[in-house]
Amino acid sequence: MIKEKANINWNELKFSYLKTDYRYISFWKDGKWDEGKLTEDNYIRINEGSTVIHYGQGAFEGLKAFTQKNGSIGIFRPDMNAKRLQNTAKRILMAEVPEDKFIKACKDVVAANYKYIPPYGYDASFYIRPYEIGVGENLGVRPAPEYLFSVFGVPVGPYFKGGFNPVNMVVADYDRAAPKGTGHVKVGGNYASSLLPHQIAAEQGFADCIYLDPKENRYIEEVGAANFYGITKNGEFVTPKSGSILPSITRLSIMELCEKVLKIPVFEKPIDINSLDQFSEVGACGTAAVISPIGSITYKDKVFKFYKDGKEVGPITKKLYELLLSIQRGESDIFKEWIYIVD
Ligand SMILES: Cc1ncc(COP(=O)(O)O)c(C=O)c1O
Structure with a gap:
């Protein structure tokens, strides 16, 4: 891993999208998930009949990684987000992403985007956005034949303007x-x-x-x-x-x-x-x-x-x-x- 940081003013970050270098993507088809991989492409190409487009069969998660005091990088409670995504998947009849696959995807995205992880000491963090959507050829209101699970991440600052103030x-x-x-x-x-x-x-x-x-x-x-x-x-x-x-x-x-x-x-x-x-x-x-x-x-x-x-x-x-x-x-x-x- 090359240990250098991107040229970002970490103090000025807002809660907004920034293209980072790698995201994880994996597909579920014929009853199983593929291995999944990191890709540099920040666009996804899906069938026009995908259930997520018409019937909203899609879910997301949000969690954060922080540079630790000792310089390593830690993700806050990803096991809980993995379980919540599984609960969401159950409610809208999507294939469930196994917990270990979810956690590994988050870790891989964090490691691959090391240069975008705000250094220790700033009021900033690396926001991780996993999502799962129903994709594949379909027309009627029914669960999708295939699913896409992806994770990307973005360095972020405070969500509300003005930081920690009422x-x-x-x-x-x-x-x-x-x-x-x-x-x-x-x-x-x-x-x-x-x-x-x-x-x-x-x-x-x-x-x-x-x-x-x-x-x-x-x-x-x-x-x-x-x-x-x-x-x-x-x-x-x-x-x-x-x-x-x-x-x-x-x-x-x-x-x-x-x-x-x-x-x-x-x-x-x-x-x-x-x-x-x-x-x-x-x-x-x-x-x-x-x-x-x-x-x-x-x-x-x-x-x-x-x-x-x-x-x-x-x-x-x-x-x-x-x-x-x-x-x-x-x-x-x-x-x-x-x-x-x-x-
Ligand atoms: C509607 C709603 N409530 C609460 C939360 C806070 O949940 P968490 O602390 O797991 O981020 C979120 C964010 O995920 C949310 O979207």
């Missing part, structure tokens, strides 16, 4: 997912339907929107691409319990950090939108969003403000952010098993 959000007037639909899995269609509410929120000057449950329009579900949490005035960590939100790996991780490291009680329960006054801090958490403090939430004609009038990051949010990043960057001795080192 952002303002608004409650969307649209539903994200139906109660027994596909909200709990990572299918592309969930995100297509979120584009309009997101655009409306952005036009009104908000960083993103928050969805309520589609049945009663009363309980918080999640943010467009992140889960929601709050810290009550009594110091408890509370996050929505719902069958139609994506089970965030970041959220799972910070729940463990609250319980085992900060010794903060953790509750998964419905959060009534009219009960936001109980929280001193609220935030969004996800691979891209990391932990993003939310300064205010606008709901109809009310504006709920959080820590220091929504202007500062609360102490628990800050602590969780620092803990999570220290683990991801290999600076910590706890939860080392969450990091998969790329050889």
